[in-house]
Each structure stands twice: as C-alpha cells, then as structure tokens.
Amino acid sequence: MTTYSGTSLKSGLKILIKNQPYEIQYSEFIKPGKGQAFVRIKLRQLLTxxxxSKTVKATDVFYSTDITEITAIYLYNNGFIWVFMNKKNFEHVHVLKKFLYGCEKWLINSSSCKIILWNNSPISVHTNTFINLKVQDIDITVKGDTMNSTSKLVFVETGASIRVPLFIKKGDFIKIDTRLGKYISRINH
Structure with missing residues (x-):
C-alpha cells in the first residue's frame, strides 16, 4: 500500500479514511504565518x-486504496442485480441496485458504462454523460394547453420520463444529459 502525506494529496487521488474509500476532488495547501501548515481537501465518499470538506495536517499520513475502473456493457437485470460484461476479458460483473445510484434509468441492452471496483467488488456504475434514446410514448396533454406550457413529458425506451420541447414526436431519437436528466437535442437519423 502506498502512503501519502497531507501535502501530496492531489485531485483524483483515491485514499482510505477510516477504512472507507474516498476520492479527492480538490486540495489546497495552506502555510499560515504562524502555526503548522495544513491542507483543505474536498472528498467524495466512493460508497455513497x-x-x-475536511482539513488535515500537512504531516498526516494516508494510504492508497485498491480502486480500479473497468469499461463494461450492460446485459440484463432481474430487479435486484444488474449484469454487465467486462469489455476486456468478457467476464460478467454483477452489481447490486444500490450501487447504480439512479443510472439504471438510462441503461438499455449493450449500453457502455464505467464500473468502479473496490477490492474487486463493484461500488458504483457510471453511464456516459450524453446518450441517445428513442421516444417510446408521449404523455397526453390537453389540446390547446400549449399557451401555458413550452414542454411536454415523454417516456424513452428505458422507461424514464423526461421533459422535452413540444415538437418532439413518438419515435424521435433525443440526446439526454444523464447527469441532470435533461433533454439536449433531437437526433436526426
């Protein structure tokens, strides 16, 4: 296990704190005129x-963690376990629903995604930031209500609902930002 001092903590580094994996989002070394130097860090707990934010001493010691990232393809699920195939070695990776963090609403067969493993166990799944999905159904709106509304609710092929402009029709392909669940544009096929 690699050790790091407080002064060597950089963005993107993955460390253990109280036996839990964290990723450093931001770090700032501060050397006051009087007193001991310290580091302000912003951390993301990888399990949750x-x-x-946290302040640590420049002399504190941290240990690296066994975090790996694999590219995988979504295959299927049974409602509790989602099954993916590792693109490198074609092994199946089974992921519990609690580690999907809402990305399951953007997965269709053969979707490509990243799986984060801690000690060879999946702890999170990340879909592509932008995906293209087909509009399967449109929420029925009251005719003539276009004066009060500039968008309508549609259901994409994964079952997720999203607000889109009024010109989107059933069968259209749309580009979606998965981080926000927002419509970006219509895709011409």
Whole structure:
C-alpha cells in the first residue's frame, strides 16, 4: 500500500479514511504565518457518493486504496442485480441496485458504462454523460394547453420520463444529459 502525506494529496487521488474509500476532488495547501501548515481537501465518499470538506495536517499520513475502473456493457437485470460484461476479458460483473445510484434509468441492452471496483467488488456504475434514446410514448396533454406550457413529458425506451420541447414526436431519437436528466437535442437519423 502506498502512503501519502497531507501535502501530496492531489485531485483524483483515491485514499482510505477510516477504512472507507474516498476520492479527492480538490486540495489546497495552506502555510499560515504562524502555526503548522495544513491542507483543505474536498472528498467524495466512493460508497455513497457524498461530498464533504475536511482539513488535515500537512504531516498526516494516508494510504492508497485498491480502486480500479473497468469499461463494461450492460446485459440484463432481474430487479435486484444488474449484469454487465467486462469489455476486456468478457467476464460478467454483477452489481447490486444500490450501487447504480439512479443510472439504471438510462441503461438499455449493450449500453457502455464505467464500473468502479473496490477490492474487486463493484461500488458504483457510471453511464456516459450524453446518450441517445428513442421516444417510446408521449404523455397526453390537453389540446390547446400549449399557451401555458413550452414542454411536454415523454417516456424513452428505458422507461424514464423526461421533459422535452413540444415538437418532439413518438419515435424521435433525443440526446439526454444523464447527469441532470435533461433533454439536449433531437437526433436526426
């Protein structure tokens, strides 16, 4: 296990704190005129996704963690376990629903995604930031209500609902930002 001092903490580094994996989002070394130097860091807890700030001494010691990232293809699920195939070695990776953090609503067969493993166990799944999905159904709106509304609710092929402009029709392909669940544009096929 590699050790790091407080002064060597950089963005993107993955460390253990109280036997839990964290990723450093931001770090700032501060050397006051009087007193001991310290480091302000912003961390993301990799098991929960929560982000928080912490101040550590420049002399504190931290240990690296066994975090790996694989590219995988979504295959299927049974409602509790989602099954992916590692693109490199074609092994199946089984992921519990609690580690999907809402990305399951953007997965269709053969979707490519990243899986984060801690000690060879999956702890999170990340879909591509932008995906193209087909509009399967449109929420029925009251005719003539276009004066009060500039968007409508549609259901894409994964079952997720999203607000889109009024000109989108059933069968159209749309580009979606998965981080926000927002419509970006219509895709011409």
């Amino acid at each position: 996704g929560k982000i928080f």
